[in-house]
Amino acid sequence: MNTSAEHIREQVDPVQYIGQYVPLKRSGAWFTGKCPFHNDRTPSFAVHVAKKRWSCFAACNTGGDVIAFAMKYHAWDFKTTCRELSVWANLDTTAAPSRKAAQDPQTEAFSEPPPMDWQHRAESIIQRAEQVLWSDRGETVLGYLLNERGLHEETIRAARLGFVPAASPEDAMYGRVIYPDWRKDDGKPRRVPCGITIPHFAEGALWGVKVRRLSGSPKYLAIDGSRPTLYGADQVIPGWRVLITEGEFDALIVQQIERTQYVDISGVSLGSASHKHLNRRWWKYLQSAPEVLVRVDNDPAGQTAAAELQSLSRSIKVIQVPTGKDLNDFYLAVGGLKAADWLEAQFSTEV
Ligand SMILES: [Zn+2]
Known part of the structure; x- marks a missing residue:
């Protein structure tokens, strides 16, 4: 320069x-x-x-x-x-x-949502995935969200989580479902990863769909054409304190604690540590917060993400859960009430 x-x-x-x-x-x-x-x-x-x-x-x-x-x-x-x-x-x-x-x-x-056609197609996949999650075919996955992630049914419904199962043995082998009538720009049919669908809505638009795969690596993929958002931006209440988490399930736990234990804390997520660069488009949602904390995984990607966020504002403090590897683990171990008390205690400001 x-x-x-x-x-x-x-x-x-x-x-x-x-x-x-x-x-x-x-x-x-x-x-x-x-x-x-x-x-x-x-x-x-x-x-x-x-x-x-x-x-x-x-x-x-x-x-x-x-x-x-x-x-x-x-x-x-x-x-x-x-x-x-x-x-x-x-x-x-x-x-x-x-x-x-x-x-x-x-x-x-990427400061605009994907084209309307993409949003309509992705919306229909989300709707179908929601139906499957709450049907017999979704039983195991629903059990995972309830028992291993600590999410309540209301939280799962409000977040519109869903499940895309394999439609054929070939899908199961490759961990994806092919949509022949939904072509990418290069003409190839789109592949939607099998797993738990996590739609990213913000400002009335569908920005992307993350998929948490049941097996295979990487654990998280997104439907091709998704664009980065601040997950939970719509739920940020101006003037409330904010906790930024690495994953969406963590952010949903914070939102659940907020709803059930009445703490004035908004939970948002970067979607992944690799979206560490929070651009001005989304940064504005955090500006009215009296205090912003961040919880990322204790690994190099998480640390880099935290450092990037701190470069936006040096008042952003990094916290870690006392036990377990993430907020969901911690929540399951101690319960909602204690998790709320602990969360409150991390902030130095009161609302
Ligand atoms: Zn001054």
């Missing part, structure tokens, strides 16, 4: 950039809001439109340009900040983009 700091200061509108993280209101030559760097009760934070500088007139008694803001807010170094701001503002650079910068436009391209 070759963009000079001077070029960034000229091109990046600090009101727009800072406004993503700090709600700002116009007040003459300034935009004002609550300072994100200290516990601000009155709006003592201001961005000067013409001067393109921000200041905190209270506890911090400091300020600077948009680069200084981004460095302080994200705890990035200077180089990272310049790169991130260039990508954010689409500042063209002559130098070969860095790997990370090259990934970002792709992430941005």
Whole structure:
């Protein structure tokens, strides 16, 4: 990245950039809001439109340009900040983009749900899978969700989980069902993995369908054409605390605890540790939360995902369950009430 700091200061509108993280209101030559760097009760934070500088007139008694803001807010170094701001503002650079910068436009391209035709097809697969799950053919799988994942029937229904069984011995061998009348762009028939279907809905659209396979590796696949979302984004209540989990079943347990034990905590999931890059599209759902925690698996992929999230906001804390490998294990071991108490205790803020 070759963009000079001077070029960034000229091109990046600090009101727009800072406004993503700090709600700002116009007040003459300034935009004002609550300072994100200290516990601000009155709006003592201001961005000067013409001067393109921000200041905190209270506890911090400091300020600077948009680069200084981004460095302080994200705890990035200077180089990272310049790169991130260039990508954010689409500042063209002559130098070969860095790997990370090259990934970002792709992430941005996924900020729309899949085409309507895809959504209709996937919706019919989900509906069929739901019917199967609640029929005799789904008995074993339903038992797994209830007894090994700790999900209540209401939780399973609300999340619209389902089951795609093998339709033939060949399907069973390859772990997929072929849909000859639903072709991919390359003309080949689509293959839907056999297993537990986990639809990702957000903002009234179907963004994707994950499938938790009963056997084989990798354990999770998605129906081809799915796009990344923040799973549970629709369930986030503004002003509530948020726990980001690695898997969807963990997030469903948090939502179940919220419903049954009345804790003001929203559960969301990245879908997988590999979707560690939470783009601005979904980040906005977490901005009004007084506190955000993350629980990922204790493995390299999980750690990388946690680090990526912390680069968005350094106030995101990583927690681990005291026993078991994930929240579902822990929930099954101690029960809903104790799990709720433990969850409450992880947050330092009360709602
Ligand atoms: Zn301040």
